[in-house]
Amino acid sequence: MSDITHQSPEMAARRPFTPFTKPSPDPFRPLPHIPLLYPPSRTIQIMSAFTFENIVTASALHPKPQNIQFTYGTAGFRMKASLLDSIMFRVGLIAVLRSKKLDGSVIGVMITASHNPEEDNGVKLVDPRGEMLEQSWEVYATSLANAPNDDALVETLERIIAQNKIDVNKPSNILYAYDTRPSGPALVASLEDAIKAAGSSYTNFGLKTTPQLHYGVRCLNTQGTNDAYGEPTEIGYYNKLATAFRQIVSDKQRLSPLYVDCANGVGAPKLRELIEVIGEDIISVNIVNDKIGVEGALNHNCGADYVKTGQRLPPGSTVTSGDRAASFDGDADRLVYYYVDTDGTFRLLDGDKIAGLSAMFIMDLVQAAGVDSIKVGVVQTAYANGNSTTYLTKVLKVPVSCVSTGVKHLHHEAEKYDVGVYFEANGHGTVLFSAEALQTIRTAKGRTPAQTTAIAQLRALTDLINQTVGDALSDMLLVEAILTHRQWSLKEWDQAYTDLPNRLVKVVVANRHIFKTTNAERQLVEPAGLQADIDALVAKYTSGRSFVRASGTEDAVRVYAEAATRAETDELAFRVAELVFDKAGGVGTRPARV
Ligand code: NG1
Ligand code: ZN
Helix, strand or coil: CCCCEECCHHHHHHCCCCCCCCCCCCCCCCCCCCCCCCCCCCCCCCCCCCCHHHHHHHHCCCCCCCCCCCCCEECEEEEEHHHCHHHHHHHHHHHHHHHHHCCCCEEEEEECCCCCCCCEEEEEEECCCCCECCHHHHHHHHHHHHCCCHHHHHHHHHHHHHHCCCCCCCCCEEEEEECCCCCHHHHHHHHHHHHHHCCCEEEEEEECCHHHHHHHHHHHHHCCCCCCCCCCCHHHHHHHHHHHHHHHHCCCCCCCCEEEECCCCCHHHHHHHHHHHHCCCCCCEEEECCCCCCCCCCCCCCHHHHHHHHCCCCCCCCCCCCCEEEEECCCCCCEEEEEECCCCCEEEECHHHHHHHHHHHHHHHHHHCCCCCCCEEEEEECCCCHHHHHHHHHHCCCCEEEECCCHHHHHHHHCCCCEEEEECCCCCEEEEECHHHHHHHHHCCCCCHHHHHHHHHHHHHHHHCCCCCCCHHHHHHHHHHHHHHHCCCHHHHHCCCCCCCEEEEEECECCHHHCEEECCCCEEEECCCHHHHHHHHHCCCCCCEEEEEECCCCCCEEEEEECCCHHHHHHHHHHHHHHHHHHCCECCCCCCCC
8 A cells, every 4th residue: 555645835845744655665565465455545736725614615524413522532532433524524623733833743643443342443643752642632622523513613723723823824744544443444534534624734654553653753753853763664663673673682592483362453464564574583473363354353352452351361262371472452552461371270461560571671781781870660550450569669679650541641650760661551551761861871881791782782672662652563572572581481471470360340320420530540539428438348358459430431430459369359349330330320230240
């Protein structure tokens, strides 16, 4: 597949923007065994100014459905794909305004619903450095999405423009990508309608993982600067990761093949391409669940969310004792590892375990490299297993912060450390190196051969780890690199600590917005009195912990519980879930213990 580039010559003249139309070799080449889901694109060039007239005319084809309130949540807008048409159009407009506000910096738009079922889809915006959209703009996206008619749409646009002093005659550039969902092409068309109506330049990055889109945005915006992040092409992404990985494992014995469950999503073709670039003599994977053309297969009975939530193998898995296995989610930004113990027990190595492994390895390397002015910190959420936090603080003796759920909170907190390791328990996370840490690592000179090697490895790690967002492909290489170094099996990695049994239960309530939390979501402030009741229940269980919060991505409330034994954990989780259901407007069937 080739890129679409839509850029008026006038705008191109105002700001040097080099869309990656013909990278070499062509990163969009179809893989032999995977059918192309989308027809080849063509290059369109049109020239138009930003006028409300054009926008209103185009908007007529994308009316907002009545009686729906949309919210730009932790992962952007996400819902049944059939409801997303007007959202896509309006997100296109917000992206254009955001780009104009930032003097034509490239803004990313990713069309995906991650681990959600195939009938859902979603969209989120990516800021110039590849990070999530700035929070104040989430509010604008929400109000624009909810404008009931075209007059309200124009009024909202005018307000955003005035409040941000946006010069609409400035250039704007959008880079968008989508995952394998069948609803993708129609939503792309709605997005393009808006971008074209607003007279903006755009580049279709094609079928991509979410982290690849984040990478592309950062590369385009830093091209030619001291801070250049990489070549803004898919092959540039693979080469960056592959070079770093090869360097880190160069003199080490390779590991046994890794089974990778790609959730029947975009991770499957992308992992295949990555492995091709690294070389099968260096790393060997067995890709399973790669049925991206099969209706209903995406995230169905497979993928990181299925494995983490159910703490079990995907049905039909052939993984047996001694095998190493991992799962991605549908857009390949989450990763969990697992294995089957000699007694047949399923063992999960989730985001918390990946954080522990990474922090340990980086701390050791920092010491070996003689750059111990660099301090490592770890960021978790309330969903982190209690024993992981104990391991990090008591064994690794690394500072740990706890923040609210949502990648942006973790990311921002991680930026406060020299090296900030952040992972959600569900497997989304990465490691951030501060500008100062990067400078130290780049300029350090080893006084011994061992120091020189450690410095080189640290340098390679800064390229291996996606600095924009959690990335299943990059994180998988990070884990593989560490395990290769230590020559560890998954069982050896697992020895660090034993997870407390834990359970996540969903409760559907009439209005989840009445749930207000404090203390990084670990305590409820409202509904009044509910937290005291939860505390009273928790006190009855050894090592008990439970908290309740409204989901940001689903219309439900989540109950988390952990305790010393499996039986106690399940009992605690369901007693809290019943409490929430009974006292805070539960609807449908009362949570039942299973
Ligand atoms: P919500 O639905 O707000 O719990 C879920 C995950 C988050 C995050 C977002 C975005 C859990 C318990 N929650 O959020 O950690 O990954 O989705 O995808 O895993
Ligand atoms: Zn995801």
